[in-house]
Amino acid sequence: MIKDVKITVCYHCGETSETENIHIREKVFCCQGCKTVYEIINKVELCEYYNINENPGINQKTKIRPEKFAFLDDEKVQEKLIHFKDENQSHITFYLPQMHCSSCIWLLENLGKLNNRIVRSQVNFLKKEVSVIYDHKYISLRKITELLTDIGYEPHFSLNSISEKKVNTYDKSRIYKIGITGFCFANIMMLSFPDYFSLGNIEESGLQQLFSYLCLGLSLPVFFYGASEFFISAWKSIKQHFLNIDTPIALAIVITFVRSVYEIISGNGAGYLDSMSGIVFFMLIGRFFQNKTYNTLTFNRDYTSYFPLGVTIITENAIEKQISVSDLKMGHRIKIHHEEIIPADCILFLGKAKIDYSFVSGEALPVEKRIGEIVYAGGKQTGGSLELEVIKEVSQSYLTQLWNDEAFTKDEEKNTSYIHTLSKYFTLILFTIATITATYWYFNDTRHLWNAVTSILIVACPCALLLSATFTNGNMLRILQKFGFYARNAEVIEQLSNANEIIFDKTGTITQQQEAFVFYEGKPLDPSTEQYIRSLVNQSSHPLSKAITNYLPERKILSVKYFNELKGFGIRGVIDNKDISLGSNAFVNHLCSDTIYGSRVYVKVNDEIMGCFKIQSQYRPGLKTVLSQLQKKYRLSLLSGDNDSERKNLAVLFNGDLLFDQTPQQKLNHVQKLQQQGKKVIMVGDGLNDAGSLKQSNVGIAITDNINNFSPACDVIMEGKSFYNFVLLLDYSKKTKIIINISFVLSILYNIIGLYFAVQGQLQPVIAAILMPVSSISIVLLTTGLSSIVSYKLRINSLKSSGNPNTDINHIGY
Amino acid sequence: MSVIFILVGASLLIAIGFLIAFVWSVKTNQFEDDYTPSVRMLFDNDVKQKNTKDHKPEN
Numbered sequence: 001m002i003k004d005v006k007i008t009v010c011y012h013c014g015e016t017s018e019t020e021n022i023h024i025r026e027k028v029f030c031c032q033g034c035k036t037v038y039e040i041i042n043k044v045e046l047c048e049y050y051n052i053n054e055n056p057g058i059n060q061k062t063k064i065r066p067e068k069f070a071f072l073d074d075e076k077v078q079e080k081l082i083h084f085k086d087e088n089q090s091h092i093t094f095y096l097p098q099m100h101c102s103s104c105i106w107l108l109e110n111l112g113k114l115n116n117r118i119v120r121s122q123v124n125f126l127k128k129e130v131s132v133i134y135d136h137k138y139i140s141l142r143k144i145t146e147l148l149t150d151i152g153y154e155p156h157f158s159l160n161s162i163s164e165k166k167v168n169t170y171d172k173s174r175i176y177k178i179g180i181t182g183f184c185f186a187n188i189m190m191l192s193f194p195d196y197f198s199l200g201n202i203e204e205s206g207l208q209q210l211f212s213y214l215c216l217g218l219s220l221p222v223f224f225y226g227a228s229e230f231f232i233s234a235w236k237s238i239k240q241h242f243l244n245i246d247t248p249i250a251l252a253i254v255i256t257f258v259r260s261v262y263e264i265i266s267g268n269g270a271g272y273l274d275s276m277s278g279i280v281f282f283m284l285i286g287r288f289f290q291n292k293t294y295n296t297l298t299f300n301r302d303y304t305s306y307f308p309l310g311v312t313i314i315t316e317n318a319i320e321k322q323i324s325v326s327d328l329k330m331g332h333r334i335k336i337h338h339e340e341i342i343p344a345d346c347i348l349f350l351g352k353a354k355i356d357y358s359f360v361s362g363e364a365l366p367v368e369k370r371i372g373e374i375v376y377a378g379g380k381q382t383g384g385s386l387e388l389e390v391i392k393e394v395s396q397s398y399l400t401q402l403w404n405d406e407a408f409t410k411d412e413e414k415n416t417s418y419i420h421t422l423s424k425y426f427t428l429i430l431f432t433i434a435t436i437t438a439t440y441w442y443f444n445d446t447r448h449l450w451n452a453v454t455s456i457l458i459v460a461c462p463c464a465l466l467l468s469a470t471f472t473n474g475n476m477l478r479i480l481q482k483f484g485f486y487a488r489n490a491e492v493i494e495q496l497s498n499a500n501e502i503i504f505d506k507t508g509t510i511t512q513q514q515e516a517f518v519f520y521e522g523k524p525l526d527p528s529t530e531q532y533i534r535s536l537v538n539q540s541s542h543p544l545s546k547a548i549t550n551y552l553p554e555r556k557i558l559s560v561k562y563f564n565e566l567k568g569f570g571i572r573g574v575i576d577n578k579d580i581s582l583g584s585n586a587f588v589n590h591l592c593s594d595t596i597y598g599s600r601v602y603v604k605v606n607d608e609i610m611g612c613f614k615i616q617s618q619y620r621p622g623l624k625t626v627l628s629q630l631q632k633k634y635r636l637s638l639l640s641g642d643n644d645s646e647r648k649n650l651a652v653l654f655n656g657d658l659l660f661d662q663t664p665q666q667k668l669n670h671v672q673k674l675q676q677q678g679k680k681v682i683m684v685g686d687g688l689n690d691a692g693s694l695k696q697s698n699v700g701i702a703i704t705d706n707i708n709n710f711s712p713a714c715d716v717i718m719e720g721k722s723f724y725n726f727v728l729l730l731d732y733s734k735k736t737k738i739i740i741n742i743s744f745v746l747s748i749l750y751n752i753i754g755l756y757f758a759v760q761g762q763l764q765p766v767i768a769a770i771l772m773p774v775s776s777i778s779i780v781l782l783t784t785g786l787s788s789i790v791s792y793k794l795r796i797n798s799l800k801s802s803g804n805p806n807t808d809i810n811h812i813g814y
Numbered sequence: 815m816s817v818i819f820i821l822v823g824a825s826l827l828i829a830i831g832f833l834i835a836f837v838w839s840v841k842t843n844q845f846e847d848d849y850t851p852s853v854r855m856l857f858d859n860d861v862k863q864k865n866t867k868d869h870k871p872e873n
Contacts, residue, residue: 052857102853109854125850175840183833187826207818214822 012038013152014055033060037151044113049103056103058152065337069149070322071310072142077324081141081157089119090136094148094155099128107151115139115147157309178284181226184218185277191215192274212264212271219273223257227280248427253280255457272458275772282776286470307343307377307394311336314387330390337385344377345397346388353386355379430460437759448761455761459754459772468743472783476736479791484719485729492715495699496733498680501656502630503671503693505685506640509703510623518551522603522611529605531555532575536582539563539573544601547615548582570601579606622724627653629727635679639667639693668692684718728794739786743779750775 009016010030022029024042029035037060041049049056071077084091099108104123108130111121117139121132130153134144145155191211227250234250237243253276260271310322312335320335325343328334333349336342342355353369357379366382369375375388377397434456441449473490480487487493504510525533535558537545560573570583581588581604588604603610630636637656644660651658659670671693674681683690683697686704694700694714702714703723718726754771839845 048857102856105850105853106857109857123850123854124847125853126847172840175845176837179833179836179840183829183836187829190825191822210819210822214826 009055010034010057010059011050011055012057013059014057015059031060036060040114040151041107046107046110046113049107052103052106053101056101058098060152064149064154067312067320067322069142069145069310070312071324072145073140074310074322074324077309078141085136088135088137089133090141091131091133092141092144093129093131094145094153095127095129095157096148096153097128097156098153099123099125099130104153108153111147114151115144118144174284174288177226177229178281178288181222181277181281181284184222184226185274185281188215188218188274188277191218192270195270208270209267215271215273216261216264219257219260219277222277222280223253226277226284227253230280230283243427248430249279249283252457255454259454259458272772275458278772278776282780283470286474288474308341311343325394328390328394330393332390334388334390335385336381336388338381338383340381342375342377342379342381342388343397344390344394345392346375346377346390348373348375349387349389351384351386353381354383356382430457433460433755433759441761445761452758452761455758456755459758460751468747468779468783469740471780472736472740472743472787475784475787476733479787479794480729480732483725483729483794484722485725486717488715492699493733493736495680495715496682496730497737499634499682499698499730501635501637501674501679502682502684503637503639503656503674503697504654505667505683505690506638506646506650507642508686509684509690510638511619518547518613518615520551520611520613522609525603525610527555529610531558532578532580532605533582533603535560535575536563536571536573536580539565539571544613544615545571545582548601548613551613580604620720620723624653626724626726630730631655633730634682639670641667664690664692668696671696685714725794732790732794735790736787739783739790742786743783746782747775747779 008028011027012029012034015030022032022035024035024038027038029038034057037057041047072081082090082092096104096108098104105125108123109121111130111132112118117135119133119135121130123130130148132144148155191214194207194211230246230250230253233246237247256272256276260273260276263269263271307325309325311325311328312320313323313328314333314335315321328344334343334346348369348371350371353373353375354366355369355375356366357376367379374391377392377394434453437456438449438453441452470490473493476493477487477490480493487496530552534549534552534555537548537552538557539545539560558575560575563571563573565571570581570587572579572581572583574580582601585600585602588602588609601613601615603612627636631654635656636654638650638654638658639662640660641662641664642660644658647658647660657670659666662670667690671681671683675696675698681697682699682701683693684701684703685691685694686702690700690702694702699716700714701716701718703718703720705720722729750771757767
């Protein structure tokens with residue numbers, strides 16, 4: 001069927017080259033673009049690039065418009081992108097999504113060889129970023145961007161990147177705090193050991209005193225620096241007249257510290273500084289894990305990160321000019337090129353619009369628009385360039401209006417953890433016990449009063465309770481991350497375990513975003529018939545025709561006579577005196593039963609039925625297994641923005657609602673409706689069209705095949721390739737809850753024992769000093785241990801089915 | 815037993831040394847990127863090898 005060609009791969013990008021005409025000596029390239037890149041690289045003797053990895057380049061077939069980066073000449077835009085500038089140098093960081101291997105690192109770090117005005121370039125591979133220092137007197141930002149684009153790394157700029165300064169997600173001050181607190185804690189513990197072993201009776205009093213004062217000195221940074229965030233948080237909550245979780249912690253820390261200082265100065269004992277610093281240390285670590293945000297991921301993305309930075313406008317005197325999208329006004333005439341995103345609602349003025357709304361509305365097929373029709377923001381033009389007139393500003397457009405929905409303005413914390421509720425009661429109970437004890441001792445024996453009350457507050461601090469949750473969740477986040485499941489924070493895991501309804505989106509979520517899957521069945525087609533079919537489908541813009549065009553090998557297009565397209569049925573034409581029809585069963589008069597789902601296109605040449613093309617959208621691998629397992633525990637629904645052509649096929653897989661042709665707003669409303677019925681909803685989606693429902697749902701999971709791509713606002717980002725692990729991941733989150741409960745019980749036991757002695761005023765200082773760190777440490781060990789054991793199953797499964805969980809970095813190697 | 819006084823002081827000093835080293839390493843962004851340096855160090859320093867120009871090596 002396919003003509004026999006020796007397979008040659010492009011020396012630059014590794015793609016199969018169809019022609020051998022483009023070459024330099026023995027090196028063949030697939031297109032002129034790749035050849036040009038090679039020439040650039042070769043000229044400056046950077047060919048080492050090709051030795052580190054084979055065919056490391058990025059395909060250059062898609063041409064980039066020369067004016068594309070004109071907006072970078074705008075001072076205002078520059079100002080926002082450049083993070084440091086002095087008389088001679090500017091510093092900027094580019095995000096290069098194409099970066100994929102060690103050759104890339106090598107080439108990008110040698111940018112200075114390509115242009116000697118680039119002083120320095122440094123790659124951060126995991127973030128896919130390159131920081132460039134350049135001499136702005138001789139080279140402009142636009143030139144550098146174009147240079148990067150020329151060698152195949154087109155930097156990605158979005159509206160988001162200029163509307164706010166990049167914040168360093170990784171919090172250095174907390175790391176300092178952990179380091180310093182850890183240091184003090186370890187040393188205080190060491191100095192307290194003699195006290196533990198001798199049970200408070202150290203022979204040499206000088207030594208005892210030295211140790212106590214050293215501890216006191218070491219505890220100062222813990223109290224004033226390490227614990228400061230608890231005090232601030234507690235103070236804020238008191239000002240707002242409610243008790244948050246940090247209030248009892250702050251109180252316990254203050255009381256422990258004050259009492260310890262009193263004991264040490266008065267020479268009555270060694271105090272509880274070891275427990276105090278231990279608690280601060282463990283709490284900080286727990287918080288660090290919990291609040292760990294991933295550098296490469298952003299969960300709160302909105303439309304601004306999807307929209308382009310600059311847009312071409314046509315001024316009244318027909319001059320094309322680049323302006324920043326945020327300056328776009330009503331009435332502006334804009335020009336949109338192939339593959340560009342429409343930034344605002346517009347009226348089509350000139351050109352053939354074929355707009356791909358897949359990311360916005362979920363429709364898999366591009367929509368054609370006629371002149372005079374409204375084109376909504378967010379769609380991507382495919383084909384020629386368009387002229388449009390802006391009728392609404394970016395912030396007023398249909399798509400951006402979605403973000404003004406209530407679901408988005410709602411408080412970040414959708415649902416607070418049960419830990420917080422419990423801790424609130426805990427605080428109340430604790431204060432009650434303390435008051436009762438105080439009253440009792442006040443009337444009976446005032447000498448014990450001070451001692452009993454402080455030991456209650458010290459011993460029964462809710463830290464152990466909090467620690468268990470903080471640590472288990474933190475550890476879970478870490479483990480889940482290894483399996484391509486990135487949760488925003490620990491509360492998300494808890495919410496996952498409570499869910500009872502899962503809603504899926506169709507396009508891009510359960511189907512893969514790649515093209516439809518086509519195969520041919522019937523009498524073999526000879527090359528000339530293939531040529532006829534290709535010529536015929538070429539006339540039609542129907543998506544099925546397009547799929548067939550892509551499927552058939554490339555042939556010269558012949559002229560078609562009497563071409564006729566019957567909407568919904570098929571196409572017919574005469575080529576080389578042969579009458580060819582393509583279309584549905586009824587159209588070609590072929591009587592046979594359709595048993596499989598998806599679309600079929602029959603081929604008839606003259607009067608003979610040749611066979612049919614079967615076209616199916618491709619589901620994610622393992623979809624059936626995953627869904628059938630999920631059905632046992634959850635109600636599964638489907639909300640699709642697409643039409644219902646595959647309803648039959650999908651009805652088997654879902655036991656809940658199947659809704660098609662849903663607008664983003666309808667999706668959101670559906671989720672709301674379910675929640676009003678008391679359901680806890682997990683929404684799995686991928687595009688902007690799901691953004692509203694993802695936000696509204698209890699847990700919004702965005703599924704993406706490339707985690708560095710844009711993903712809508714969500715709680716969890718899941719890698720497409722770990723989809724088959726979905727059931728296990730949900731299962732795992734349930735087990736986390738059990739683990740937390742176990743450690744909860746344990747910590748309550750510790751608390752009861754401690755309180756039992758404390759209330760009676762009989763708590764030996766040394767016992768308290770030992771009991772507290774021991775309880776904290778034992779809980780930390782228990783929870784991390786248990787969660788690692790539980791994750792074992794997940795690990796085994798993932799090894800079995802994927803072979804290797806981190807394929808991202810696998811390109812690298814020698 | 816008085817030797818303990820010296821030992822305690824010495825151990826604290828050493829520990830503080832490590833603490834300073836830690837703070838310094840955080841400050842100089844040594845935890846920012848823990849992957850790229852491991853690749854970078856494998857590149858040859860001298861890239862101007864004439865034989866690599868326009869010539870695919872045998873490896």
